[in-house]
Amino acid sequence: MPHFSQQPPQIYKPDKSSKMGFGKLFQAICFIGFTLVQASLAQNSYRDFLDGQNAARAEVGVAPLTWNHTLQVYAKNYANKRRDCNLEHSNGPYGENIAQGWGTFSAVEAVKMWVDEKQFYDVKSNSCKGGECLHYTQVVWRNTKSIGCARVNCYKDGGIFMTCNYDPIGNYDGERPF
Numbered sequence: 001m002p003h004f005s006q007q008p009p010q011i012y013k014p015d016k017s018s019k020m021g022f023g024k025l026f027q028a029i030c031f032i033g034f035t036l037v038q039a040s041l042a043q044n045s046y047r048d049f050l051d052g053q054n055a056a057r058a059e060v061g062v063a064p065l066t067w068n069h070t071l072q073v074y075a076k077n078y079a080n081k082r083r084d085c086n087l088e089h090s091n092g093p094y095g096e097n098i099a100q101g102w103g104t105f106s107a108v109e110a111v112k113m114w115v116d117e118k119q120f121y122d123v124k125s126n127s128c129k130g131g132e133c134l135h136y137t138q139v140v141w142r143n144t145k146s147i148g149c150a151r152v153n154c155y156k157d158g159g160i161f162m163t164c165n166y167d168p169i170g171n172y173d174g175e176r177p178f
Contacts, residue, residue: 071147078090
């Protein structure tokens with residue numbers, strides 16, 4: 001014959017301290033998530049596009065760029081057309097630098113790629129030596145006064161496309177950037 005306990009089955013009732021623990025854990029997870037999102041957005045603000053380029057301009061004694069809303073709108077409209085992540089220039093009326101990356105690729109990283117081309121610019125001959133440098137020369141072009149940029153997520157593979165547009169345009173053949 002089966003044996004039954006004389007006591008009713010125990011039902012788990014969390015005490016107040018375990019509820020507090022879950023609440024604090026939930027708050028911590030939300031805070032961490034919010035912080036990560038903010039950090040990600042913070043690395044793609046207009047300042048992130050502008051500050052690195054202005055630092056490069058200061059190194060060569062060129063006046064800083066200002067942010068231009070019209071250029072930003074132009075850049076955003078073109079970037080939206082490049083959600084396929086093809087690295088193609090707009091061939092529009094402005095100077096232009098474009099970049100492509102994946103994952104968490106940020107504005108700071110795109111600007112760094114362009115500015116790092118400085119190593120290939122030969123001041124004496126006013127030419128690129130051993131690599132690409134026209135992104136760099138557009139960044140530091142002395143007559144360029146304003147900039148507008150945009151970043152979009154591509155349709156596939158976690159790609160990211162970025163563009164910055166410059167006015168007035170730079171990189172005139174035979175002219176020195178600074």
